[in-house]
Amino acid sequence: xxxxMRIRATMAGDVADVKVLMNHPMExxxxxxxxxxxxxxxxxxxxxxxxxxxxxxxxxxxxxGISKNPYLGFKVKGAKxxxxxxxxxxxxxxxxxxxxxxxx
Amino acid sequence: MNALRRNVLKxxxxxxxxxxxxxxxxxxxxxxxxxxxxxAFEAKNVGDAMKGLGVSAPADSKDIAIKAPDIAxxxxxxxxxxxxxxxxxxxxxxxxxxxxxxxVASYALAGGTEGYxxxxxxxxxxxxVRAVVSAGGKSYTAAKEVKVTIGGCGG
Numbered sequence: 001x002x003x004x005m006r007i008r009a010t011m012a013g014d015v016a017d018v019k020v021l022m023n024h025p026m027e028x029x030x031x032x033x034x035x036x037x038x039x040x041x042x043x044x045x046x047x048x049x050x051x052x053x054x055x056x057x058x059x060x061x062x063x064x065g066i067s068k069n070p071y072l073g074f075k076v077k078g079a080k081x082x083x084x085x086x087x088x089x090x091x092x093x094x095x096x097x098x099x100x101x102x103x104x
Numbered sequence: 105m106n107a108l109r110r111n112v113l114k115x116x117x118x119x120x121x122x123x124x125x126x127x128x129x130x131x132x133x134x135x136x137x138x139x140x141x142x143x144a145f146e147a148k149n150v151g152d153a154m155k156g157l158g159v160s161a162p163a164d165s166k167d168i169a170i171k172a173p174d175i176a177x178x179x180x181x182x183x184x185x186x187x188x189x190x191x192x193x194x195x196x197x198x199x200x201x202x203x204x205x206x207x208v209a210s211y212a213l214a215g216g217t218e219g220y221x222x223x224x225x226x227x228x229x230x231x232x233v234r235a236v237v238s239a240g241g242k243s244y245t246a247a248k249e250v251k252v253t254i255g256g257c258g259g
């Protein structure tokens with residue numbers, strides 16, 4: 001089920017600009033299925049962590065108010081080209097995904 | 105009477121059944137998920153959500169910039185950027201004040217990450233988008249109104 005995640009990291013001065021695009025339906029649990037009228041069960045990413053060369057730089061808790069296919073942008077100081085960014089997420093059903101990219 | 109069964113029955117009407125099952129321990133949450141701040145994310149108003157995060161009465165600050173559209177045509181996707189110029193920013197939380205569950209996300213920053221996050225949020229209706237920033241052990245806040253023409257929560 002875990003679909004690919006896209007990461008793009010670029011250097012701007014001494015700051016790495018990291019952009020992450022995750023693939024996830026992000027169901028709130030409040031929406032009804034148009035055909036059956038049943039509530040669509042909640043299904044959303046709860047935790048995202050990002051590491052730079054193995055050191056944690058960002059840990060996010062997300063709620064169901066984040067849009068479908070979540071986008072996350074952040075900036076890390078003191079990184080350099082070639083450093084490795086790894087992003088992991090876990091959703092409320094225990095599903096998880098991970099991706100890595102080198103800063104370009 | 106089985107207490108677990110009671111819980112399931114009680115909660116099933118309100119929250120999604122998956123969330124309830126997790127709450128009742130039916131699904132095995134991984135260790136990482138146990139850290140997810142459930143009370144804060146399920147709070148129905150901003151005050152309770154802030155309390156869940158351990159924030160009380162944050163001070164207004166001009167050093168927090170929220171970049172969001174004045175009018176969002178589609179409430180399902182509202183781009184929001186929060187920049188904190190406060191020294192020693194350690195966390196940023198984003199609220200959409202009139203959503204069913206106002207807390208949208210909370211980011212903990214460490215090891216050289218700048219006071220900046222960018223994301224896309226859902227908004228049910230026109231409301232204030234509020235950012236709460238923790239810096240140097242204190243909390244600060246700023247808000248910006250976003251008008252929503254088509255809601256993005258529910259259908």
